[in-house]
Amino acid sequence: MPFTKGYLEISNIKIDHILDLQKKIKANLKSPLTELLNILFAGAINLGASDIHFEPEEKDVKIRLRIDGVLQNLISLPLSFKEEITPRVKLLSRIKINVTHRPQDGRFSIVFNKKPIEVRVSTLPSQYGESIVMRILNPKDILDINDLGIRKEDLNTIHKELKKPYGMIIVTGPTGAGKTTTLYAFLKEIFRPEIKIITIENPIEYRLKGISQTQVDPQKGYDFASGLKSIMRQDPDVILVGEIRDYKTAHIALQAALTGHLVLTTLHANNASGVISRILALGEKASNIAPALNFVIAQRLVRRVCPKCRTFKNPSKEEYKLLKDELKEIKNIRLNKEVKIPEAHGCEYCNFTGYKGRTGIFELFLVTDELKDFILKSPSAISLKKRLKKEGMLTMYQDGLIKVINGETTFNELERVLSEE
Numbered sequence: 001m002p003f004t005k006g007y008l009e010i011s012n013i014k015i016d017h018i019l020d021l022q023k024k025i026k027a028n029l030k031s032p033l034t035e036l037l038n039i040l041f042a043g044a045i046n047l048g049a050s051d052i053h054f055e056p057e058e059k060d061v062k063i064r065l066r067i068d069g070v071l072q073n074l075i076s077l078p079l080s081f082k083e084e085i086t087p088r089v090k091l092l093s094r095i096k097i098n099v100t101h102r103p104q105d106g107r108f109s110i111v112f113n114k115k116p117i118e119v120r121v122s123t124l125p126s127q128y129g130e131s132i133v134m135r136i137l138n139p140k141d142i143l144d145i146n147d148l149g150i151r152k153e154d155l156n157t158i159h160k161e162l163k164k165p166y167g168m169i170i171v172t173g174p175t176g177a178g179k180t181t182t183l184y185a186f187l188k189e190i191f192r193p194e195i196k197i198i199t200i201e202n203p204i205e206y207r208l209k210g211i212s213q214t215q216v217d218p219q220k221g222y223d224f225a226s227g228l229k230s231i232m233r234q235d236p237d238v239i240l241v242g243e244i245r246d247y248k249t250a251h252i253a254l255q256a257a258l259t260g261h262l263v264l265t266t267l268h269a270n271n272a273s274g275v276i277s278r279i280l281a282l283g284e285k286a287s288n289i290a291p292a293l294n295f296v297i298a299q300r301l302v303r304r305v306c307p308k309c310r311t312f313k314n315p316s317k318e319e320y321k322l323l324k325d326e327l328k329e330i331k332n333i334r335l336n337k338e339v340k341i342p343e344a345h346g347c348e349y350c351n352f353t354g355y356k357g358r359t360g361i362f363e364l365f366l367v368t369d370e371l372k373d374f375i376l377k378s379p380s381a382i383s384l385k386k387r388l389k390k391e392g393m394l395t396m397y398q399d400g401l402i403k404v405i406n407g408e409t410t411f412n413e414l415e416r417v418l419s420e421e
Contacts, residue, residue: 008038008041008092008108008109008110008111009110009111010038010041010042010110010111010112011038011042012042012046012112012113013038013039013042013043013046014046015039015042015043015046015047016046016348016349017047017348017349017351017352018047018065018067018072018074018351018352019348019351019352020043021039021040021043021044021047021074022074022075024039024043025039025040025043025074025075026075029077033081033084033085033088034088037085037088040052040063041110041112041119042112044065044136045110045112045117045136045138047065047067047351048067048068048357049065049066049067049136050066050067050069050135050136051065051066051133051134051135051136052064052065052133052134052136053065053066053071053131053132053133054082054085054086054089054131054132054133054134055126055131056079056082056126056128056129056130056131057076057128058128059079060076060077060078060079061076061077061078061079061081061082061085062075062076063075063076063077067351067353068303068353068355068356068357068358069176069301069303069358070303070353072351072353082128082129085132086123086129086130086132089121089132089134090104090106090121090123092108092121093106093107093108093119093121094106094107094108095121095123100125100129100130101125102125103122103123103124103125104122104123105120105121105122105123105203106120106121107119107120107121107203108121115139116139117136117137117138117139118137118205118206118207119134119135119136119137120134120135120137120203120205121133121134121135122134122135137205137206139206139207141181141206142181142184142185142188142206142208143181143184143185144185144188145158145159145185145186145188145189147185148178148181148182148185148359148360148362149359149360149361149362149403149408150360150362150364151362151394151399151402154297154362154364154394157295157364157366158186158295158297158364159189161294161295161366162186162189162190162262164262164294165237165260165262166257166258166259166260166261166262167257167262167263167292167293167294168253168254168257168263168264168265168292168293168294169186169262169263169264169265169294169295169296169297170244170265170266170267170275170293170295170296170297171183171264171265171266171267171296171297171298171299172266172267172268172269172271172272172274172275172296172297172298172299173266173268173269173298173299173300174268174270174300175268176301177299177300177301178299178300178301178358178360179266179299180205180242180266182297182299182360183240183264183265183266184206184208186264187199187208187211187238187240187264190238190262191210191211193210195237195238196212196234196235196236196237196238197210197211197212197236197237197238197239197240198211198212198213198214198231198234198236198238198239198240199211199212199213199214199239199240199241199242200214200215200216200224200227200228200231200239200240200241200242201213201214201215201216201240201242202215202216202224202242202243203215203216212234212236214227214231216242223249224241224242224243224244224245224246224249225246225248225249225252228241228249228252228253228256229252232252232256232261236261237261237262238261238262238263238264239253239256239261239262239263239264240263240264240265241253241263241264241265241266242265242266243265243266243267243268244265244266244267244279244282245268246282247282247283247284250279250282250283250284251284251288253265254284254288254289254292255288257292257293258288258291258292267279269298269381270298271298271363271381271385271395271396272296272297272298272363272364272365272388272393273365273381273382273384273385273388274381275296275298276289276375276378276379276381276384277379277380277381277384280378286375286376286377286378287376289375290367290372290373290375290376291372293367293372293375294366294367295364295365295366295367296364296365296367297362297363297364298362298363298364298396299360299361299362299363299396300360300361300396300400300417300418301358301359301360301361301417302358302359302360302361302400302403302409302413302414302417302418303353303355303356303357303358303409303413304355304356304357304358304359304408304409305342305343305344305354305355305356305407305408305409305410305413306344306345306346306347306349306350306353306354306355306356307356308347308349308350308356309344309345309346309347309349309350309354310342310343310344310345310354310407311342311343311345312340312341312342312343312407313340313341313343314339314340314341315339315340315341315411319341319411320335320337320339322401323335323339323401323404323405326397326398326401327398327401327402327405329392330394330398330402333402333405335405339405340407341404341405341407341410341411342404342407342408342409342410343410344410344412344413354410355413359403359408359409361396361397361399361400361403361414361417361418362396362399363393363394363395363396363399364393364394365388365391365393371387374387396418397414397418400414400417400418401414
């Protein structure tokens with residue numbers, strides 16, 4: 001099918017690893033651009049890439065894929081491709097072809113194996129032309145709550161809390177930590193035909209069947225705060241707020257949680273204990289925060305060690321001591337001298353990285369009546385963290401160490417993503 005505005009149908013070209021994709025692109029450099037891009041998209045989807053990066057440089061155009069959160073070089077194309085690729089992608093994305101001096105955003109759809117996949121496009125002026133990043137929003141990436149990597153004890157808590165009709169649930173972590181994936185998994189768990197769920201997002205990443213979704217448009221005065229006010233007049237049972245970043249949004253969301261609505265949202269903080277001080281810093285009162293919060297969960301994403309090429313080894317003395325010190329008070333964790341930990345190598349199956357896929361590492365605290373009294377004192381993040389650890393909260397670092405001894409990830413990967421605080 002030819003390139004048209006907003007829509008592209010591509011065939012399922014069999015591509016097993018990144019070297020295979022490189023060979024296919026090189027073999028089709030003289031083919032029509034549409035065919036070349038079909039190969040690129042099919043390969044990126046087959047390899048599980050989240051983003052495709054076109055980066056013009058002085059003498060060529062570099063193409064990179066982000067796979068499992070890490071950018072990998074794919075291929076460098078002759079500079080002549082820049083003059084073809086950029087207008088084609090912009091036309092497809094419904095953004096202005098003749099505007100090159102400022103950033104633009106757009107999106108289009110791919111039909112791959114008869115299934116729709118959304119692609120979000122961002123252009124940015126750079127020294128040698130426009131840089132383009134295309135984010136692939138594959139519906140298969142919407143996970144079930146049981147597949148996120150949350151340990152059984154915390155999962156039981158979450159299942160119970162999601163049944164409550166009101167209150168606020170906050171997911172925190174940096175950009176790219178998987179917060180939206182977690183929130184969507186929560187919505188899948190909550191969804192029933194008899195309740196009304198409305199989301200306000202920036203932007204809408206995945207289309208969710210049976211759920212009303214709205215997207216902010218700050219240029220037209222429609223931001224999270226004003227959108228949330230409008231949502232409240234729609235008689236929702238559950239509200240998802242893409243992000244709390246200012247006082248007005250925080251205040252309206254907390255009031256919604258206090259007046260009979262279940263509110264799910266994200267907030268940027270380094271860890272779970274930093275959420276309270278972050279909301280306080282926005283100007284909200286502790287007397288509104290304490291009674292509204294149900295639970296807070298912080299997360300990061302770590303790569304899973306490749307099951308086909310991993311090997312197992314005895315931990316070093318330092319590694320064993322660290323495991324023993326950090327996990328000694330955790331129930332059901334019994335370390336012995338025979339413990340083995342995985343080591344990453346690399347093969348075709350994992351694109352020679354040693355890793356295949358990702359899982360989450362989490363820390364969660366439930367807002368009990370005792371903790372509400374403590375929050376009313378406007379505690380610092382440090383004092384709250386000390387109290388939570390004393391009460392037995394498992395930290396993200398500890399959760400990561402458990403995944404190391406379970407053979408899911410490596411020490412190196414854990415240190416890359418999250419050094420011990």
